[in-house]
Amino acid sequence: MRDMGSSDDPRVQAQLDRLSGLSIQRDTLGLDAIETLLSRLGDPHKHLPPVFHVAGTNGKGSTCAFLRAMLEAQGYRVHVTTSPHLVRYNERFRVAGKLIEDARLAKLLEDVFDAAEGLGCSFFEITIAAAFMEFARVPADVCVVEVGLGGRLDATNVMQSDVLAACGIAALGIDHEKFLLAPEEGVPKDPMARIAFEKAGIAKGGVPLVAMMPDYCPEAVHAIRQIALDRAVPLVELTIQQLIEFPPENCSLSGKHQSANAALAAAMVRSQTKVSVSEASIAAGIGSAQWPARMQRLCNGPLTGKRQVLLDGGHNRSAGDAVAGELDGTPVHLIIGMLDNKDPGSLVEPLSDIIKSITAVPVPGHDAHPASAFGAGAKSAADLSEAMAMLPDDNILVLIAGSLYLAGQALKLNDEIPD
Structure with a gap:
């Protein structure tokens, strides 16, 4: 059983217990169940503030932290959903800048579980549906959404071009092989090309896609470029110089690799036109971002x-x-x-x-x-x-x-x- 934290409120605890009994993911990834669930809930994913969508094997959570800090430095109210949580399930729902309160979370989960009856939804599908439902009904200026697993078939990938501001791909590596390297027709055979193909599956036509090309192997680079070409996606390829644009001493998060994550976040903000963010706010966010359990x-x-x-x-x-x-x-x-x-x-x-x-x-x-x-x-x-x-x-x-x-x-x- 996963540790969701606990609550003295029986109504909250009942929902946490229900979540603990669900499988993290389906045995086979796909979007059918989450799309049906969201349809029953009124399609909240179609009514979100502008969204920054981040995929990657490593660093996507840190990239989301930098994005949030930059956007909040500009004065925006920011919704954020990331995974996994570290201590309490509430960490997955940052609503207009604050973690969701227990009582509101309990009612939200009750509504989502009721709508999900008969669908056999996974833990992550319930979580993402709840996040999108809350983000659609609470006023905010912008959203930051972290991919859970992969990208192409991840539950977050129901969002379409009209709500997306920019997409980004952080560092790539081999992980979750059972899902991301599962045999399938029409996908790249090389393992790293397949990983890149899955992550780049979040790309949508007309929405900037930012990628850390110098960090990837040639097979991964080719896969990302091909998806961008096929989908008419404006591809922003970060250079080595851009990846070291922010020296480690300027970043609030420890680790040399965080400079690259900061650069990815900055490039995502700069590449889009749905929200305006100054260079001063970008710099302030890089210096103030917080993300626990990363060095x-x-x-x-x-x-x-x-x-x-x-x-x-x-x-x-x-x-x-x-x-x-x-x-x-x-x-x-x-x-x-x-x-x-x-x-x-x-x-x-x-x-x-x-x-x-x-x-x-x-x-x-x-x-x-x-x-x-x-x-x-x-x-x-x-x-x-x-x-x-x-x-x-x-x-x-x-x-x-x-x-x-x-x-x-x-x-x-x-x-x-x-x-």
């Missing part, structure tokens, strides 16, 4: 004590490479919890030269790799608190990583609840 330095608290602790939710090879690049040789004690459908070497191998110890912990509510998956020297602990207590008193930096679900548990234990 986040935790405060001294109940979990960390006085240890220096970094928290990162990365769980694939691209994320591992980014974390290794940011640590730049700094020794770490690694506390890792990783879902058993992920590659256990994706973080350990890029960090192998600097890891002083590995402690594996469970991921709350999910099947996770045992300590043996991370090498002969890895130890196991019952939870994060025990893992921290097992570390030697040597002042070496601690890195908690491997899963956003684990990251949420760390934030909860350290009293750093996202707001």
